[in-house]
Amino acid sequence: MLAKANQSRIPAEVVSDSSVMGGKPVVRGTRVPAETVMAYLRAGRSSQDIFESYPSLPVDGVAAVVAWAEQHHGANWRQATSMSDGSDPC
Incomplete structure (x- = not known):
């Protein structure tokens, strides 16, 4: 169930801004690094697992x-x- 995910009307995208997370690529409008989401997926975690850990993440x-x-x-x-x-956020 994806009910906990942020239901934004603006399509999500990965952006870099030096004032957010030191310029690391993040999902726009959040402080969720793309690398973190990638690590979850590499570890076999589901989208639901990611949304539960990062409720600000858009659907x-x-x-x-x-x-x-x-x-x-x-x-x-x-x-x-x-x-x-070299870290592992999972």
Whole structure:
């Protein structure tokens, strides 16, 4: 059930702003780093798990991160074993 996800009318996208999370790519309107969502997905976590951990994430936020990851890291981005800084948020 995705009822806890933010029901924003503006399509989600991944953006970078030096005043938010030190310029790390985040889902627009949140402080949720794209790398964190990617790590959850790599670990086999569901969208529901992500929404429960990050209720500010819009419903289409996970899909936006997947599209961004494929564009910036290639189709095999899920095969990486950790975040770029070596941490694991899961």
